[in-house]
Amino acid sequence: MLAVDSYNNYQTPAQIREKTEMTNAEVNSFQVPKDVVSKWSVEYTGATPIEELIQKRIDEGTEDAFYHIDLGKVVGKYKQWIDNLPRVKPFFAIKCNPNTAIIKTLASYGVNFDCASQSEIQQILGCGVAPTRIIYANPCKMKSHIRYAKAMGVEMMTFDNKDELLKCAEVYPNAKLVLRIITDDSNSVCKFSTKFGAPLDMCEELIATAKDLDLNLIGISFHVGSGCMSVASFESAITNSARIFKMAERYGYKFNLLDLGGGWPGNDSESAIAFNDIAASIRPLLDRLFPTDVNIIAEPGRYFVAESHTLAVNVFAKRAMDSGYGDRKYLYYINDGVYQSFNCIFFDHNSPKPLVFAPGDRQNECRSTVFGPTCDSMDCIAKDILLPELEVGEWLYFKDMGAYTVAAASPFNGFQSCPTTYYIESDVN
DSSP: OOOOSGGOOOOOGOOOOGSSOOOOOHHHHHHHHHHHHHTTTTTTEEEEHHHHHHHHHHTTTTOOOOOEEEEHHHHHHHHHHHOOTTTTTEEEEEGOOOHHHHHHHHHHOOOOOEOOOOHHHHHHHHHTTGGGGEOOOSSSSSSHHHHHHHHHTTOEEEEEEEEHHHHHHHHHHHOEEEEEEEOOOOOOOOOOOOTTTBBBBGGGHHHHHHHTTTTTEEEEEOOOEEEOOOOOHHHHHHHHHHHHHHHHHHHTOOOOOEEOOSSSSGGGGGGOOOHHHHHHHHHHHHHHHOOOTTEEEOOOOOHHGEEEEEEEEEEEEEEEESSSSSOOOOOOEEEEOOOTGGGGGHHHHHOOHHHHSTTTTOOOOOEEEEEOOSTTTTTTEEEEEEEHHHHOOEEESSSSSSSSSSGGOOGGGGSSSSSSEEEEEEEEO
């Protein structure tokens, strides 16, 4: 049995002992659940440095690229969330990483799920998660997908336009509908308001239309955009949501749900704002604007998984060239590229930083370009960066590769879409 049955009875770890397969020790110490450890052969590594673990795999003779997925870091991010935003129930956005071991781990702690398609809903239900723990957070849905959600008992879904309301009235009139409003995402790396979100001056018309259609509106959602760099974006969206709550009262609606969406940073050290800073800023605002009978949720994706993945790649080929400045430059070819894990360069505006494994005492650095394994010249991971001269057979590694990497990988050119995966559990901080 999983930790919670719906977002309304979400509970903290101290409260879920009797509703989960996890032992008291696992709940209290924030450990990876035993069933996950067993099924995915999770190795407990404690405080062992990731470099030592990579060396272990290399010593075993592998030449393939491989991931270490640290489920301990996933659990640690959950602990950080409930410590800083205890009122906000996280619904993990599986689009950023649909790894089943991660889903099972989060589900065991009571985390719920944000799905955007029929297939994503199927995956979550297949993990034993109750349909009431899912929000179908795609404002523009195909009728067949809405019918599937209805058949499976997934009640909550978002919308942002009149035609979507008409569609829901036809296909799923009893759905619990959440109005997604537009936000100022000018401070975000990936802007979503160009595609989704009702303009604020259209909200009253949409609420009135829903009332005329006798639809069940339950609240407001927003998304400040991925890679948000300003706390003010969250504050403004929350304040606007409170205004729409009051507007809805004039039409007889008493909203009981606020969805803070995504945009939560996955790595504090490389983000313009830290998660704890966002939490400290919005906690008093939420309490001031929304009474305790309003359920508050969010849709963190990269927050949970970005730091959990470390990718190690092998340099399988090398070319030395004249730089044109009287010295040499080097082209290196590694066994993972932009059609696999590094699609994040194009789709997520990411710039993964290659780290040289066992750099030794090499002091001189050369202009270097790192390519992936395919025959496409666009398969370039880093161009004209400085690296010590590498030899064929050496290794590079990349940290924080858990978000929007394997989720969009492909087997283009016949190469494996996802590297070999090893699951580990480090100590939770």
